[in-house]
Amino acid sequence: MTVDAKPVAELPDPRDFGLSVVPEGEIPAELASLVDEVRSLVDTVAHTKAGSRELAAAREAVAAANDRLKGDRHDIGTMVQQVWPDGRVEYGTLTNVVSGPTNAAAPPLRMETAPEGGLRGEVVLNGTYQGPPGLVHGGWLAALLDQALGSAAGAEGMPGLTANLDVNYRNPTPLNAPLEITARVSGTERRKVFVSGEVRHNGQVTAEGTALMVRMNLPGDGGA
Numbered sequence: 001m002t003v004d005a006k007p008v009a010e011l012p013d014p015r016d017f018g019l020s021v022v023p024e025g026e027i028p029a030e031l032a033s034l035v036d037e038v039r040s041l042v043d044t045v046a047h048t049k050a051g052s053r054e055l056a057a058a059r060e061a062v063a064a065a066n067d068r069l070k071g072d073r074h075d076i077g078t079m080v081q082q083v084w085p086d087g088r089v090e091y092g093t094l095t096n097v098v099s100g101p102t103n104a105a106a107p108p109l110r111m112e113t114a115p116e117g118g119l120r121g122e123v124v125l126n127g128t129y130q131g132p133p134g135l136v137h138g139g140w141l142a143a144l145l146d147q148a149l150g151s152a153a154g155a156e157g158m159p160g161l162t163a164n165l166d167v168n169y170r171n172p173t174p175l176n177a178p179l180e181i182t183a184r185v186s187g188t189e190r191r192k193v194f195v196s197g198e199v200r201h202n203g204q205v206t207a208e209g210t211a212l213m214v215r216m217n218l219p220g221d222g223g224a
């Protein structure tokens with residue numbers, strides 16, 4: 001179903017809305033490497049069986065690193081501009097909990113244009129995303145789908161917010177295993193963008209979702 005589809009001519013530039021933008025290429029390699037290490041640290045701490053002495057020493061080392069870095073922060077709402085190999089430009093928040101490149105709590109999910117249309121990404125979720133034993137938490141699968149579906153709408157020139165998200169869990173989703181995420185726009189109606197997507201492991205759908213994204217109301221587009 002496509003009624004009155006109205007992609008915006010150009011993606012809005014967040015700077016026009018008073019937001020700062022960091023081009024992904026300008027993120028220092030040392031920060032990317034630190035984020036990876038912290039991601040691993042969170043998993044290590046979550047699973048450690050170390051004794052009190054080692055734990056106390058590790059706490060001191062982490063506190064020292066925290067003190068060292070605390071001072072100088074990006075503002076909340078800072079955006080990152082990502083340019084994908086196919087030339088697609090995407091804006092997201094720098095610390096987006098699913099895709100933010102500097103957020104150690106993010107897997108992170110990266111979505112690229114799929115040959116069959118829509119977007120496709122791969123991600124591995126470690127033990128800090130656990131729900132049932134050995135399995136990914138259902139809320140996190142919903143978060144992955146929400147992000148992928150939102151990106152699919154953005155990639156078609158219709159960035160917006162999720163008004164409704166519906167997820168069906170078809171099969172258990174394993175931790176520490178490659179997952180494929182796919183998403184596409186299935187229709188539009190005025191500012192409503194209908195999107196659908198899947199999470200797969202070894203080609204088998206483990207979760208699938210549909211969402212209604214409401215496209216941003218931009219100055220000059222008449223709001224229709």
Ligand SMILES: CCCCCCCC/C=C\CCCCCCCC(=O)SCCNC(=O)CCNC(=O)[C@H](O)C(C)(C)COP(=O)(O)OP(=O)(O)OC[C@H]1O[C@@H](n2cnc3c(N)ncnc32)[C@H](O)[C@@H]1OP(=O)(O)O
Binds near residue numbers: 091163
């Ligand atoms: C600033 C610069 C930006 C730069 C560019 C950035 C690009 C980024 C690109 C790409 C990446 C995106 C990745 C994101 C992924 C993550 C997504 C999230 O986590 S979003 C957070 C959770 N969602 C919320 O917090 C929304 C809260 N809700 C609202 O704010 C409003 O309700 C909103 C915006 C969704 C709609 O409000 P209204 O006032 O704008 O529009 P109304 O008139 O109410 O609705 C429009 C149409 O939608 C229907 N509608 C609205 N809500 C509905 C619902 N829940 N169910 C069914 N229909 C609904 C209405 O009936 C209406 O339909 P009719 O055209 O009249 O037919």
